[in-house]
Amino acid sequence: MKTPKEPDLNSDDLLIALLKNAPGSHISGEEIARTLDMSRSAVWKKIKDLEEVGYEIQAVPHLGYRLTGLPERLVPEEIRFNLKTRALGRRIFIFPTTDSTNRVALDMGRKGAPHGQAILAETQTAGRGRLGRVWNSPAGKGIYLSVILRPKLELAEVSKLTLAAAVAVAETLEDAGIDGVRIKWPNDLLIGGKGRKICGILTEMVAEADRVECVILGIGINVNSAQVDLPPQATSLKLESGKDFDRNALTANLLSRLEVRLGQVTGAAWNKTRAAWNQRSAVKGKLIKVTTMNHSVQGIAQNIDPSGALIVKTKSGLKRVLSGDIVL
């Protein structure tokens, strides 16, 4: 992975940081103006801008401004505030609506967008899953994220990024207090005994026959969706916990978790990520049927092996499965 330059913080990022870190929770317009090196009226204008995107800010005479609520909608500055990454999400484009964040990211990637650039949308009109399937994207209730990656990997190793991303999403959900997160090979995150789907991952790439140009990691998570927003076999963080979640904070943590795990797909670090995946396997020990392009394999699912292939114990011995669709 390329090492990017340090993030460029703009004055909105700084103002948000000032409000969040204000001692005694109020900060005067004068102090903000001095710190950001701008006029009092420019500060007032910026406060209005923040209110516009959904920040709740109380203005108290003689005391100053106090942050009383965070935006519900996705806001780049709010995501960046909690971001612990060097590259992932340091550039973020958020669309109110788009056809598919993966489509946008693939176009941007082919035009040279840097490693780590992220695309989010409040809703997608043609969100896609693997094998051309539809992904439901109820407006304002999920995280529909695509990240542009420029990994130094062989073509055959790219599927490891999907597996690493699945681990990172599982960790993000666990950080949010969701129990029983399981990964259905290769790319679905399921919850609980009934195995209801909470997240899907679609990894796409543009490559020469022997060289990866860019990879688009697409992640869809059902966050605050109600059952009526989702297909019957799907669930959301809210349905599982009864709580609403701050999608900005969740996205920031997701990007942070992703950066760590995507950096652990080669060498000894890969064994760590692989172990974390195998630990959460939804299929291990179960009778499965995998349908691949030209044939199907039936047997008991084992771990994923160092190459990222799923090992299946069949009547005629162990088989490695590199692609395909699983039926339990």
Added chain:
Amino acid sequence: MKTPKEPDLNSDDLLIALLKNAPGSHISGEEIARTLDMSRSAVWKKIKDLEEVGYEIQAVPHLGYRLTGLPERLVPEEIRFNLKTRALGRRIFIFPTTDSTNRVALDMGRKGAPHGQAILAETQTAGRGRLGRVWNSPAGKGIYLSVILRPKLELAEVSKLTLAAAVAVAETLEDAGIDGVRIKWPNDLLIGGKGRKICGILTEMVAEADRVECVILGIGINVNSAQVDLPPQATSLKLESGKDFDRNALTANLLSRLEVRLGQVTGAAWNKTRAAWNQRSAVKGKLIKVTTMNHSVQGIAQNIDPSGALIVKTKSGLKRVLSGDIVL
């Protein structure tokens, strides 16, 4: 590969066929009008259209029309006339100029263009080779072709398409009377003892992590280029033979040869194509250094193995090389 429907011949295709197959070489306007079920004046209009794209047609009173010359420029009807394919080139888009036929084809492929659709350009303003290198595209003197493929192959097998295409191009050049065609692994076609480059192949793809969506096979051939049009280490069919070539006929034969070889990348047929490749290897038995992403391998080049990897005999034994750049 998908089996496409039979080609749709339009009235231009039929008129060209009539002119070419006319007994005694003249065909009357009346006979054309009857055969194509159109008026005499519509025939006259169509003849003018063909002249417009470069056909030379003699009109002799009382005898009718006679074809006396073929267009120099690339013309879909003229390519189709000689095409012996089911899918490749049955739909052709020819651009007077474009940035890169591979770029156009990749966009069309992602929007669902069918297997076999071909894009040609008289010149490219940003023609590309492997690893982001420049490909020179002098106007009207080469074949700059990109074909959209939807192969049923695993990701790791896509590089075999490049190898099969290299064999097809070699056969096309040999059909045109060019001797000593050699293939420099993985994608360059060289001529003669000095190994001057006559063709480059750039295979690109859009894929999910474990499933190929579409492959763009880009082929650039120096046909009628003079030395001044080309980099010093390059050559052309004209430079090698002293003759000018009909690019339409050459393109038709190339597409026909491609369809055969691209259909021979799996099973027993692959061994035939592989043998044809190995026979023409420019590197076999030579001391080479291959620079790959993370390291380099030095040794004596052997054959390509069934997976499409180049075998290199190094001091520490045989090594398989899947990607990289060769220095002799």
